[in-house]
Amino acid sequence: MAGNSDPLTPRAKIAVTAGKAVAAASRAAGRGSGSVIGGRVALKLDPDLLARLAQNLDVILVSATNGKTTTTRLIAEALRAAGPVVSNALGANMPAGITSALAGGSDSKYGVIEVDEKYLAGVARDTAPKCIALLNLSRDQLDRAAETRMLAENWREGLAGSKAVIVANADDPLVVWAASSSPNVVWVAAGQMWKDDAWSCPSCGGVMQRPGDDWFCGECGFRRPQPSWALSGDHVLDPHGSAWPIHLQLPGRANKANAASSAAVAAVFGVPPQVALERMYQVQAVAGRYDVVQFQGRDLRLLLAKNPAGWLETFSLIDPAPAPVILSVNARGADGTDTSWLWDVDYTRLTGHPIFVIGDRKLDLAVRLEVANQHFQVCDSVDQAVQQCPPGRIEVIANYTAFQDLRRRVGN
Missing domain, CATH: 3.90.190.20 (Mur ligase, C-terminal domain)
Incomplete structure (x- = not known):
């Protein structure tokens, strides 16, 4: 939990100050926000800085191929009901950008952090998150990103035995397989419109059966888990069976799914669904999207x-x-x-x-x-x-x- 003890060593403080100075110079030169270059400089000066900055925060990590920037914003809004939040709201989601974001949030209770899929395991190791939201995995940046099953394997190995509560999409077989190595998973039926990366079983390679909204492998028995949270039309169903209306200014089914996952994350920290969903209405656009x-x-x-x-x-x-x-x-x-x-x-x-x-x-x-x-x-x-x-x-x-x-x- 957040406390008043200062986790930063003199070296870490110098690294933070230098990073902020470089970021400010980059902004002044018109080269963007400066968060990435500032974070790189800070990490060069203190390679353990990310871990130090995270240690007084309740950290929530959000990773996915689609929807992570928006979901990070929705979770941050919901958790502000319970305390101050620091977040990489502009989407700089690799270690340098994350370090820059956390360096600006010394009085925060929560750190809500979007993480690039390829960096999730490493950032989780450094930040000891209380909760990790996994939304989906699909093909992206074909020349650089690993094939989706390899990314799922990276997540599965990196999160094995994690102390974090994993909030995971029960409708994406790759996400389910990745999250299944963790002892504490909250499953959310958030839906999956794009299915072309999940026709073969990530566990055994067998052909996935997909009757209706369900899925299972006919060969090894790997199957969709029973969700405790679900998106149902314009409502979020909580584990007690109560239906909470979703009122968003953001358009589309995908954002309702993001809201359902965000409500499940907020509940981990004691924020009730009604409060969480009401606060999410504040989000009008995310880094220019939907404007x-x-x-x-x-x-x-x-x-x-x-x-x-x-x-x-x-x-x-x-x-x-x-x-x-x-x-x-x-x-x-x-x-x-x-x-x-x-x-x-x-x-x-x-x-x-x-x-x-x-x-x-x-x-x-x-x-x-x-x-x-x-x-x-x-x-x-x-x-x-x-x-x-x-x-x-x-x-x-x-x-x-x-x-x-x-x-x-x-x-x-």
Whole structure:
């Protein structure tokens, strides 16, 4: 629990001060928030700094391929009902960014931390979390990320015997297999729209059977656990069978699922579902996602989708045809440079929408849309695309760095 004793050694204090100075210089130079470079410098000066910063906090880690930034925000809002929270709200989710975030929260009780899937085991080792939320695992950044089962194995080994309460999605077989090595798991029926990474059993390689919402392996008997929390329409069902209404300003089924997992996490710390869910209503947008902005006299809604699972969820959010849609795809370092994942996305869901394509890899996307028999125009910039769009609110869907480019251009 949080206390008043100062966990920081003189060396750690120097590291924190130096990291903040470097971050401030980076911001002043217009190079972003500076949290990553600041954290790198601080960790260089004191490699144990992350552990030291975490030791007076109740730490909650959130990891997944999709939804971790939003869920981190929802959990942070819910837990503020029980005490001050420090969080890496801008999504810098590797050790350097996490260290920077915690360095700014000396008076906090809770540390709510989004963690990149590949770093979860190491960050859990350093921060001794009280709770870990595992939402989903799907293919992402094909040139850099390990194949999904290898990531699940990494989680399973890293979390084996963990003292943390693991709040895990019972509907994702990879997550269930990863979490099953832990002695204390709270299962949440949060749903799984994208199933293409979980057709074979992670335990034995057998073919997964999927009758209705259930799943099991016909060969080794690995099966969906009985959840104690569940998303049911617009309500969260708690372990006592009570249904609590979800009121979010964030759109879509995926965010209701994030809210269900967040309510289960909040309950671990004694925050009742009603209080947790009411507080989650405060979240309007997450690092620009879901924001509606005015640009060239038009309303643009900004949506982030960085892998097939994310695009599938995002298509369910957009206004019905004929609402115009701008798609933007880059393939820079932070996106992963392999764009073959575009072929895993079902673009026939955009039939009837006027489509405009921009971004570094607009031609890759154009080929994919052509094969999907979609009508589209390739444009050189968001300015040109907006000028070509027919009337109505414009839905803009972009992957990671393309989203940052858009935010800078449209003034969000």
